[in-house]
Amino acid sequence: MPFGRTSVTHWTRPVVVQALILSLALAGLVALGGGRTPSAALDRTEPVAVTTNQVAVPSAPMGWASWNSFASSIDYNTIKAQADALVSSGMAAAGYKYVNIDDGWWQGARDSNGKIVTDESLFPGGMKAMADYIHSKGLKAGIYTDAGKQGCGYYFPTTKPAAPNTGSEGHYQQDMQTFQEWGFDFVKIDWCGGDKEGLDQETTYKAISAANDAAAAVTGHKLVLSFCEWGTGNPWNWGAGTAPMWRTSTDIIFWGGSPSSANMLANFDKTLHPSSQHTGYYNDPDMLMVGMNGFTAAQNRTHMSLWAISGAPLIAGNNLTTMSTTTRDILTNSEVVAIDQDARGLQGVKVAEDTKDLQVYSKVLSGTGKRAVLLLNRTSAAASITARWADLGLTTASASVRNVWTATNAGTSATSYTTSVPAGEAVLLTVSGTEAAGTTYEAESSSNTLAGTAANATCASCSNGSLVGWIGNSSANTLTFNNVNASASGVKLATIGYVNGDSTARKATLQVNGQQPTVVSFPPTGSWTTPGTVSVLVGMAKGSTNTLKFSNSTSWAPNLDAVLLQDIAGTNGNEIIGVGSNRCLDLAKNTIVNGTQLALWDCVGGHNQTFTSTSRGELAVYGNKCLDAYNSGTANGTKVIIWDCTGGTNQKWTVNSNGTITNNLSGLCLDAVNNGTANGTKLDLWTCNGGTNQKWTLN
Incomplete structure (x- = not known):
């Protein structure tokens, strides 16, 4: 009822x-x-x-973005050719709708009123003309900015000289309104300036979301927001309700580099936050490398499979005008796309x-x-x-x-x-x-x-x-x-x-x-x-x-x-509960950063408090991080942290019948520092002494 x-x-x-x-x-x-x-x-x-x-529920965005193939070397004709190819290749019919113009379209000029000025030698008629062309193909148009005063092209120039003042800080609502008035449908907001300035991720991106809403109240045309702070501020904790998608990791490929299976797997592992992805909100492991030089067809299929099982946005990054039939068929495989775009909108676990x-x-x-x-x-x-x-x-x-x-x-x-x-x-x-x-x-x-x-x-x-x-x-x-x-x-x-x-x-x-x-x-x-x-x-x-x-x-x-x-x-799995504290082993704010020291906190049953005992003697959290004795330490006071599971003896533990948990490398006991029982008490290794701060219940 x-x-x-x-x-x-x-x-x-x-x-x-x-x-x-x-x-x-x-x-x-x-x-x-x-x-x-x-x-x-x-x-x-x-x-x-x-x-x-x-x-x-709203599905994860699908489309193409310019960065992986062109970096800052973009202009009207480059984007036009990719939009044309998105349609002629059948990708648009398969669901790839967004043509996203990444960094390099703007060199930082503003007029006396603070409004963005576009270099019309690169984009004749300005960005509105570019958006209009993309729309004429039945597609949606995306654009790029930075949350800070300076954009990524200023700090990390690629194919163009460093360009100052290419961020939106101080102009959030004005820039959102400008993009809307030009007709853009999507905006990626990067974090190079925000990172260098030490801005707070959650506060900053929520302000940009509010600015988008305020601008849309004027224009009637709200932008789809793509937050790109690389997972540094744990956006899986606050992204839902603020933006449809947020990056969970660093770039999957850096300009001038080649596609890497290691990077692909690392970004996949970092995007697995299942309670955050639902009802139209998505963890984003970054653009696809499918079809880029250096990946085989088998690697491309594995890449698509990983993104599909995680329900990630599918934003292609290859050059669509030169892609092979094999690449096209991988990107447009209807059964794979259907898994990714499933109407329930959940993430794989x-x-x-x-x-x-x-x-x-x-x-x-x-x-x-x-x-x-x-x-x-x-x-x-x-x-x-x-x-x-x-x-x-x-x-x-x-x-x-x-x-x-x-x-x-x-x-x-x-x-x-x-x-x-x-x-x-x-x-x-x-x-x-x-x-x-x-x-x-x-x-x-x-x-x-x-x-x-x-x-x-x-x-x-x-x-x-x-x-x-x-x-x-x-x-x-x-x-x-x-x-x-x-x-x-x-x-x-x-x-x-x-x-x-x-x-x-x-x-x-x-x-x-x-x-x-x-x-x-x-x-x-x-x-x-x-x-x-x-x-x-x-x-x-x-x-x-x-x-x-x-x-x-x-x-x-x-x-x-x-x-x-x-x-x-x-x-x-199990919560690991301190006998003396009645509190759980916990990772603050659902952090996934290697080297984070475990602490005690009130038991709430979250992913950050659920540990799985593997057949190898590990205690794994999030499915891919292991309880770890820092730097393979064997001395009293060695910090107990999380790290990518390596199979090392410092990541293997014995749960003993007397309630202690001992590290297999050192033989020392999992210990609440200084007999602490309060929230935030850190965990380390210490000589086993029978104290209640060294006894644990797996629930």
């Missing part, structure tokens, strides 16, 4: 769970008119049917690594029991890799398997599927099976709490006169789902049932336990009597004390009905 009724009632009934389906009370969904409380709002009749209406560097990733797709599965071989020899259905959140019943790149059905298999994967390559599959059971939590339940001045009220002042659940026009309204149970710590699939009869998306902030909150977007469902669902991936702690709190501060939100929680068993 949608919450926001005139009373809160506890429903007693058996939980009915079908694959990715929420039991929504169709008769009770609120249809509004004139600020009246509709009679449907009083109807307690159980629905006969349940909804399977998974609402499509690692679900198995039985043998080091033989990895299995799974992405939940739209529909029932649908998964994309990537088998990745990072070793130098061919090897067999197995995907187990239970790890994917499916039952062990028979499932059909399809090899995406060969476009062949691989048959039907019970329990699992195994195939050989060549050295350094990947096999991309789709799997159709049976969803494992989950649990539905109703909004109208005695275990859940509804709070706020507009709760249970008809909103007569709303623009559509609707009953809007707990939100109204107040900032003090929340709905909390309490006593949410997880059989193990790990990633869960949360499918949220809601109604949004408006013509635009409504938003609410979701916070799981005490983790970093994220803004969830709820697209229109068609009417106030039409239910729909969107999905997010959430990290939860083992046990029944988890909470999911939805709230809002400035915008209208949808009516929420229920949440279905399903396990993705291959992600399950």
